[in-house]
Amino acid sequence: MTDDRTYAQAARAWPFEEARKLVDRYKAGAPKKGYVLFETGYGPSGLPHIGTFGEVVRCTMVRQAFQRLSDIPTRLFAFSDDMDGLRKVPTNVPNQEMLQKFIGMPLTKVPDPFGTHESFGHHNNAMLRGFLDGFGFEYEFKSSTELYQAGVFDQGLLDVLKHYQAIMDVMLPSLREERAASYSPFLPVCRKTGRVLQVPVLETNVAAGTIVYQDEDGSKVETPVTGGHCKLQWKPDWAMRWHVLGVDYEMSGKDLIPSVQLGNKICEILGSPPPDGFNYELFLDDKGQKISKSKGNGLSVEEWLEYAPPESLALFMYQKPRAAKRLYFDVIPRAVDDYLTFVEKFDGEAPAQKLENPAWHIHNGQPPKAASALTYGILLNLASVANAETKDTLWGFISKYQPDATPTTAPFLDKLVGYAINYYRDHVKPSKKYKAPDEMERAALAELLAALEAAPETADAAELQNIVFEVGKKHPFPELRAWFKALYETLLGQETGPRMGSFFALYGRKNSIELIKKALEGKLA
Structure with a gap:
């Protein structure tokens, strides 16, 4: 201790x-x-x-x-x-x-x-x-x-x-002139109607513990300030x-x-x-405007929990509480994957480092063991490519990639699968748009296709990722980021995406090869 x-x-x-x-x-x-x-x-x-x-x-x-x-x-x-x-x-x-x-x-x-x-x-x-x-x-x-x-x-x-x-002297300068004219810290509860009244207080009697106020009908009423007869502004x-x-x-x-x-x-x-x-600091919407309940431009707890676990929302609240942050649907996948990363790192950290890890604060010093070997982003992209409508679709791929994982043995992963399907259905599928590869991208995709076909059957996610890197380096992209963006736009129909090696390993090499062929044949765009 x-x-x-x-x-x-x-x-x-x-x-x-x-x-x-x-x-x-x-x-x-x-x-x-x-x-x-x-x-x-x-x-x-x-x-x-x-x-x-x-x-x-x-x-x-x-x-x-x-x-x-x-x-x-x-x-x-x-x-x-x-x-x-x-x-x-x-x-x-x-x-x-x-x-x-x-x-x-x-x-x-x-x-x-x-x-x-x-x-x-x-x-x-x-x-x-x-x-x-x-x-x-x-x-x-x-x-x-x-x-x-x-x-x-x-x-x-x-x-x-x-x-x-003394309290009036504090409050009155903060009020508009019209409001200050009838302001009192005490709000009497009307004996006749039960309503909480905002009416002028005419007298105060400290010894008796009462106030005299002008009722809504113009009459004067004396009432105790105690016992629930008044409340305060x-x-x-x-x-x-x-x-x-x-x-x-x-x-x-x-x-x-x-x-x-x-x-x-x-x-x-x-x-x-x-x-x-x-x-x-208060939250902002996707346009940088302050969130307002009356405008309905915010994101509710119920909406967040439709697409992600509560721990990810706790992380969002933990991070930079004094900074204005945009709170809208696009922040959810990143919040989930950041949470998974912090939990995964926790056990290997020194005692002092653990206290700086958000997972410590989310779980009062006792975060769970690594919650999922698969990221939310990977599951989301798998759902997108597979057009998944049910958990069974994604578990069909997961069970081949991670044979010891089942909905029963990996309940948190199973929840993530459900969240990813919900998010794909509501926020990815409606806006998914594939890009046809240009000449340079076609050449790179063709080489990637050949490299995947030639890779050993035992190639894991890291080896597949290395293949993706090496292919990108051989082609005149202004930077490797442009190569990955091209992969996301042509194969996944979006501008951002996962580590492609991990995605290919999860989706299966055979399925990944077929996906690249469809892109080259113009069947996706």
């Missing part, structure tokens, strides 16, 4: 850099609550999405790194702001006309449009928990409604009331939550930097240090 901690203290991987902030935070000893608290937030007005996954997986990676650096226990809260009022009806749920009648009601008081849970908030909370459980995250679910109504936040709410004017609410729960670490998107800064100030006014954390 001592050696492991020594390596962890020097590790440069970003989760360790983040974890060391928390080590410094508690270098004098554990906090009074007895544990370091990580938190992620969720707004249950919609279904969990890829940003939710990214935040939880990244926070988990920092937590795991901290556990290698410190003996202080840790907890992770997945917090749902389910007492928030329904502001607008989501476009992707049924019974929208019914939901329209409940605008302003706390999400846990809005009927479930799906008809399966106690409320819309409860439905989406169940979706969140199922979503996180499906990935095996270790977390504790916390409901805003439950904590407000159980009195967990009562002292925090009284603290906000006590420092009402989301920025003061965020800060109050940090203050009451003692949150030590929470990350958020770059777009929330101003909100974090406001929250930090309010948390300090309430008498607590704000949490550590960092702001991650």
